[in-house]
Amino acid sequence: MEMDKFGENYIRFFRQSSPYIHAHRGRTFVIMLPGEGLASEHFSNIISDIALLSSLGVRLVLVHGARTQINERLKTREISTSFHQGYRITDKDSLTAVIDAVASQRVKLEGQLSMGLVNSPMHGARIRVISGNFVTARPFGVVDGIDFQNTGEVRRIDRKAINNLLDDGYLVLLSCMGYSPTGQVFNLLAEDVATQSAIALGAEKLIMFSSEVGLKNSDGELIRTMRPSEVLEHLRQPHSSEEMRLMNASLTACNGGILRTHIVSHREDGALLAELFTRKGHGTLITQDVTAYEQMRSATIEDVGGILKLISPLEEKGVLVRRSRKQLERDIHLFTVIVRDGMIIGCASLYPYPDEQCAELACLVVHPDYRSGNRGDRLLDDIESQARRQKLDSLFVLTTRTAHWFVERGFSESKIRELPAEKQQAYNRPRNAKVFRKSL
Incomplete structure (x- = not known):
């Protein structure tokens, strides 16, 4: 029945x-x-x-x-x-x-x-x-x-x-x-x-x-x-x-x-x-996002070196798309970082597509030594809050290795053709990343 x-x-x-x-x-x-x-x-x-x-x-x-x-x-x-x-x-x-x-x-x-x-x-x-x-x-x-x-x-x-x-x-x-x-x-x-x-x-x-x-x-x-x-x-x-x-x-x-x-x-x-x-x-x-030794904040140009150091191992493994220092400096205003004792231990970025009422969540990374404490969830919560303040309807993410993590947090698999036109043109087909989307 x-x-x-x-x-x-x-x-x-x-x-x-x-x-x-x-x-x-x-x-x-x-x-x-x-x-x-x-x-x-x-x-x-x-x-x-x-x-x-x-x-x-x-x-x-x-x-x-x-x-x-x-x-x-x-x-x-x-x-x-x-x-x-x-x-x-x-x-x-x-x-x-x-x-x-x-x-x-x-x-x-x-x-x-x-x-x-x-x-x-x-x-x-x-x-x-x-x-x-x-x-x-x-x-x-x-x-x-x-x-x-x-x-x-x-x-x-x-x-x-x-x-x-x-x-x-x-x-x-x-x-x-x-x-x-x-x-x-x-x-x-x-x-x-x-x-x-x-x-x-x-x-x-x-x-x-x-x-x-x-x-x-x-x-x-x-x-x-x-x-x-x-x-x-x-x-x-x-x-x-x-x-x-x-x-x-x-x-x-x-x-x-x-x-x-x-x-x-x-x-x-x-x-x-x-x-x-x-x-x-x-x-x-x-x-609560601040303790005596750890805080989450918007990234500044001084954080570029720390972000590169954090994401480089994942870029070498092919988990993340490579970003040049010049590209990161240009997009640094889109990044949020978690800083502990002066060291960047987590980051994430939000690339908005206002005409399509959506945004891309990208470069969500937490240092291997600090993956307890729900820091990934805190970064995701912050990115979602930013998107809502910009009156966007959904987030999408492209991933090759962490699909289950995003599915557990409300994302569902989507199609390449459902991406914004600009993102579809830039899609790296040999990398074959899967697309996941979450309504806000």
Whole structure:
């Protein structure tokens, strides 16, 4: 019996998601769900998706906020409150509303994650949840002459206790509240708790839910991938308070060693799974590209010698087409390099064909001593981001030896006749390179 279109799409998705399922198993993810997400129409599906991650072997810490619920209680009790620099000034009257709202949301989450998950795709799953006083806080203090009173910031995360619970198969639930050694309660930013938890645990990913699909550029278009330097530049533009909190949190996470921070929407059903299990993703990914000794950047004329040294062995083997120094100097503005301790250990180039809305990915090379650490993927991500910023629809690559690597990353075999006319004329037929293409 012939399979219908839905079945074909399902099988294709399942096959494409399987590498991610394998890669995520045993990893620690910290997920931040704000109060707006708890009130979302997709809340039950979000919880089901989180439960699915747990069932796939992901070690999960779920941090919840309660800003919306706190505001509702303050309004009902006719208690006025104010903000400064994005932080709520929490006096004693406000603190009672905070405690009430946070406690009710914690119970709501524990109930949803408990055995059963009735009427959900994860019906019958048993998710063991535990919460406690894992967050030590300190007062935010006095800023610009304003006393923030019971508003605080994270002082310490009980990393050992949380790791022990994760090892035992628990999902650890943290709230936007912290406690001092003297028993004082503080109202915290959920973003601060999530970020500091991810850093303390050395998490593989920090995932933050937002009311928007992700971060957007000045034209209102989704930015799929950003580097910390780009986030810093983006912060100079006007944004909502939510966007400011998310961007500041992502920068703090990157500076703390978190390689990948994802921003996804709680208003889009299935956004979490689409972001984690599809090549295209669904929100904004902020990738750490700089350490104390390694960075990825645009190439300059001073890098020509280092690039030639990197690619020469592959040119001699016939893996790469030979490039003269003169040709490389002419095209150097098209190259991106990874530099470690002053040595170029990776490079890639993007040759755009704007009339055909496509570009060639060429000369993707990582030094043999540094092929761990996903540097090839980082270069590919950067090249794809450049192509999207140029509003191109697809990438193509010509290769003789690395076809499988590109296929595993979403490229599919194409025909020479589908290349731009200029590239078809320059095609080296004796070399007989295969053509692969990827839609962006």
